[in-house]
Amino acid sequence: MKTSTQLPRSAITRRRAIGGVGVGLVAAPALLLSRKATAADNLVLVTWGGSFADVVKRIIAEPFTKETGIGVTLASGPDATKAKAQVTSGRPEWDIFDGSGGEMHNAAREGLFEELDFTIVNTAGLISSATPYSMPFLLYAGGLAYDPKRTPRPPKTFAEFFDAQTFKGRRGLRTRVSETLEMALLADGVEPEKLYPLDVERAFSALTRIKPITRWIDQTPQTISLLTSNEISYVYTYNGRVAAAKKEGLSVEFSIDQNLLLTQYYSVMKGTRKRAQAMRYIAFACRPDIQANLSDAYYSIPVRLSAMSKVSKDVRAALPFPFNPKNVFMRESFWSENHVKLDRRFKEWLAS
16 A cells, blocks of 8 residues: 555546636535635635536535635636646636646646645545645546446456457447556556556557457547447446446446556645645545545545445445556556657557
């Protein structure tokens, strides 16, 4: 278990920054403690919209406001380019940035984030490491999904997913170089602890073998819709997506036999006038009780091992075990240095 604040071996890109997304505001009510917080006093957290923002508001932001009196406004669409423009202007509109993968390493190198105050933000007992500028607050898993009604014997590991002779049917993979190369190498027999640095040539060779039977998917929601409409037999997707689909009554299951583990982080924007309040919010979000509530609501993996026992029994049974030796924490430092060139090569390979 990693508990230091050194740069992590773990985690990955769940979502890339989305350029050109307008900032939509969803105000969390400012509750009264010693004084009434006004909108101008609110922390501004830029995070992801839709149902995820609803969960963050209900599980983290509103309880934080109730406990501290510090209001929180949610802005939609984390974007590193916009963050840089705000920091450069000297008047950042956001106070806390929700991001993932190599993007966070690169943003920190560009001076977009404050150093975390580890007298406020507790890094003890973390499953995924903090960095000097970013605190993990959510873990989730990428893995294989299938329809149990159609496929009583589905592939449950990456090697089985790549075994087209034994496991017939059309596959679904994302048009995303990160995660895809890792999966290909694990399928080809690379041991998880020896995965990085990636053997790129070997990964592309493995992918070429299943390219003719693969549907390449641009948008994450399509991983579920294509599977449930019987356009593909198996798909690489995320445990939270499958949990949400099951709640809607869809016939879909997620394998926890082997997974890629990905991390979302909170960072504090450089130059914010609410640095101390932002640190308190991050510390609150990572408390074991809040982490357990987040897991129950979103099927995320708690970032603290001590929170696992607080997660409801049904949810805990559906979560991948972080220390399964078959699993791999995505290494963001690798992708912060190599994403541009490998993404270009991957797109050229897809088009060939």
